[in-house]
Amino acid sequence: MTIINPNYIYINGKFQENLAVAFDKKIKAIDTIENLQKNYPQATVEETKENSVLYPGFINTHVHLEFSANKTTLQYGSFMPWLDSVIKNREELMGACDNEMMMQECQNMMKSGITTFGAISSFGLELEVCTKTPQKVIFFNELIGSNPSIVDMLYGDFLERLDESKKYSNQGVTPAIAIHSPYSVHPIVLKRAINVAKTENLPITAHFLESQAERQWLEDDSGEFLPFFQKFFNSFKSVTKINEFLESFDDIPTHFVHVVQANNEELQYLAKKGHSIAHCPRSNRLLGCGRLPIETLIELNIPFTIATDGLSSNNSLNILEELRAGLMLHHLGSLEKLALLFIASITSKPAEVFALNSGKIEVGKDADFALVTLPAKPSSLESIALQTILHTKEVSNVWINGKKEI
Numbered sequence: 001m002t003i004i005n006p007n008y009i010y011i012n013g014k015f016q017e018n019l020a021v022a023f024d025k026k027i028k029a030i031d032t033i034e035n036l037q038k039n040y041p042q043a044t045v046e047e048t049k050e051n052s053v054l055y056p057g058f059i060n061t062h063v064h065l066e067f068s069a070n071k072t073t074l075q076y077g078s079f080m081p082w083l084d085s086v087i088k089n090r091e092e093l094m095g096a097c098d099n100e101m102m103m104q105e106c107q108n109m110m111k112s113g114i115t116t117f118g119a120i121s122s123f124g125l126e127l128e129v130c131t132k133t134p135q136k137v138i139f140f141n142e143l144i145g146s147n148p149s150i151v152d153m154l155y156g157d158f159l160e161r162l163d164e165s166k167k168y169s170n171q172g173v174t175p176a177i178a179i180h181s182p183y184s185v186h187p188i189v190l191k192r193a194i195n196v197a198k199t200e201n202l203p204i205t206a207h208f209l210e211s212q213a214e215r216q217w218l219e220d221d222s223g224e225f226l227p228f229f230q231k232f233f234n235s236f237k238s239v240t241k242i243n244e245f246l247e248s249f250d251d252i253p254t255h256f257v258h259v260v261q262a263n264n265e266e267l268q269y270l271a272k273k274g275h276s277i278a279h280c281p282r283s284n285r286l287l288g289c290g291r292l293p294i295e296t297l298i299e300l301n302i303p304f305t306i307a308t309d310g311l312s313s314n315n316s317l318n319i320l321e322e323l324r325a326g327l328m329l330h331h332l333g334s335l336e337k338l339a340l341l342f343i344a345s346i347t348s349k350p351a352e353v354f355a356l357n358s359g360k361i362e363v364g365k366d367a368d369f370a371l372v373t374l375p376a377k378p379s380s381l382e383s384i385a386l387q388t389i390l391h392t393k394e395v396s397n398v399w400i401n402g403k404k405e406i
Contacts, residue, residue: 001022001023001024001028001040001042001043001044002022002023002024002043002044002045002046002402003020003021003022003023003033003036003037003040003043003044003045003046004020004021004023004045004046004048004054004369004371005020005033005045005046005047005048006020006048006052006053006054006371007048007050007051007052007053008052008053008054008378008381008384009021009030009053009054009361010053010054010055010056010343010347010361010384010385011030011360011361011362012360013340013344013348014340014381015053015381015382015384015385016381017381018032019031019032020032020033020036021036021054021361021369022036022039022040022043023367023399023402024367024402025366025367025401025402026364026365026366026367026402027361027362027363027364027365027366027367028040028363029363030361030362030363033045046397046404048371048373048396049373049396050373050377051373051374051375051376051377051378052371052372052373052374052396053371053372053373053374053384053388054361054369054370054371054372055113055343055347055361055369055370055371055372055388056347056348056351056358056359056360056361056365056368056369056370057113057114057115057116057347057358057359057368057369057370057398057399057400058112058113058114058115058116058319058346058347058370059114059115059116059117059305059346059347059350059351059356059358059359060109060114060116060117060118060307060308060317060319060346061117061118061138061205061255061278061305061307061350061353061354062118062120062205062257062278062280062305062307062308062309063109063117063118063119063120063307063308063309063310063317064119064120064309064310064311064312065097065102065105065106065119065121065126065129065130065310066094066097066102066121066122066123066125066126066310067093067094067097067310067311067312068097068101068102068104068105068310068311069093069094069096069097069101069311070089070093070311070312071311073085073089073092073093074086074089074312074313076286076287076288076313077286077287077288078287078288079210079211079212079213079214079224079287079288079289080211080213080224080225080228082286082287082313083228084228086312087232093312094123094125097125099128099129102126102129103129103132103133105311105317106129106133106135107133108316108317108318109135109308109317109318109319110133110134110135110398110405110406111318111394111395111398111406112317112318112319112320112321112393112394112395113319113320113370113372113395113398114135114317114319115135115136115358115368115369115370115398115399115400116135116136116137116138116350116356116358116368117135117136117137117138118137118138118140118176118205118307118354119137119138119139119140120140120142120178120205120310121139121140121141121142121161121165121178122142122144122180123161124141124161124164124165126139127139127161127164127165127168127173130168130172130173131168131171131172131173134400134403134405135172135400136172136173136174136356136358136368136400137172137173137174138174138176138203138354139165139168139173139174139175139176140176140177140178140203140205141158141161141162141165141175141176141177141178142158142178142179142180143155143158143177143178143179143180143185143189143190143193144180144184144185145184145185145186145189146183146184146185146186146233146235146239147186147233147235148186148188151186151188151189152189154189155189155192155193158189158193159196162175162177162196174203174354175202176202176203176204176205177193177196177197177202177203177204177205178204178205178206179193179204179205179206179207180206180207181206181207181208181210181214182206182208182214182218182238182239182240182242182245183214183217183218183225183238183239183240185239186239186240187239187240187244187245187248190240190245190248191248194248194249194252197252198251198252203255203354204249204252204254204255205254205255205256205257205278206249206254206255206256206257207256207257207258208245208246208256208257208258208259208262209242209258209259209260209261209262209266210257210258210259210260210261210284210287210289211260211261211287211288211289212261212289212290213225214261215242215261217229217238218238218240218241218242218245219241219242221236221237221238225238242266246266246269246270246273249273249275250273253273253274253275253276253353254275254276255275255276255277255278255305255353255354256270256275256276256277256278257277257278257280257307258278258279258280258283258284258289258292259277259279259292260284260289260290260291260292261289261290264296267293267296267297267300267302268300270300270302271300271301271302275302276302276303276304276305276349276353277292277297277302277303277304277305278304278305278306278307279292279294279304279305279306279307279326279345280306280307280308280309280313280314280322281306281322281325281326281329281330282308282309282313282314282315282321282322282325283308283309283313283314285325285329286313286314287313291329291330294326294330294332294338294341295330295332295333298341303349303352303353304345304349305345305346305349305350305353306319306322306323306326306342306345306346307319307322308322318393318394319346320388320389320392320393320394321393323339323342323343323346323389324389324390326342327339327342327386327389327390335386336382336383336385336386339385339386339388339389340385342385342389343385343388343389347359347360348360366401367399367400367401367402368399368400368401369397369398369399370395370397370398371395371396371397371398372388372392372395372396373396374387374388374391374392375391
């Protein structure tokens, strides 16, 4: 049993003082340090530095580890030039990305407080790393394939990778399903994959309306995607339309990624059907996709998480850097309230979206924590979330299932 006694604890969406937490693998009690030491006299008391803040472990819902070798190779600024550079350099980058490199990125994520992450896997190459990293992993096996002549083969490969990931459910890996995008997945295999997710109660995510090029292609088979599909797939027509794709997920809550180019009607539909959104501010900026209207998500009560995406469209997997970028991108409304929403977007919201027993400091939850040390005493309890985002590059300590990992 361990007792941690920080200056501040983030509980139920706000910050409290004069409380400590007793835990083993689960959170056992939350009380004053005096009462906890009385009730658990054999417990080890974890010392913290002045101005410490205890958070639930942070959750990064959307990461591509397979492109971790990219630094200066890919082209940024606009979506289609970036995509062309990915296709041109994909084999080289993936060949350079070994297990050691991906494990290092898992460690880097943990230094920013990440105790759980969602790994989007195109080929299953990250699975071994995800079974060995201390963090918990939602392992999203990605389905891709729009060419009718090969979709059955690609679907078979997807099922094999899904079955392989199921073997490691007792090693901190949750098998899950990712749909690459509406323009890259044929509706026939899309329906099959969704049925698997519903039947087996698996988490599901999907890229959706990331760029203006995608929207034009899906709406009227035009725009920058037309020469791309002509060149690589000898195709002149999208395999599905926006509404058709959305309606495929009507019976299963889905975590849609990016959604930058969705209009108000489509956002209302997402809200109506109980879906959620993963927001990747730096990725959207680097690929020239535009700004997700956070204020509309708040108005419609659409749950959202903030995620880093992969190093193919970011310069780090540091979730605190992502939150800082988000604060600068979204200029409407109260800054302190937005900071609080952002903290929820990497703690309680993703835990609710994916039914995780974490994301909150609450009795019975997994003992996953991120301890932050502020550089000075905060001016008020209400300012702690903002000051955490502004001043924290790395957390002081991390616990996962009660084990101190940093």
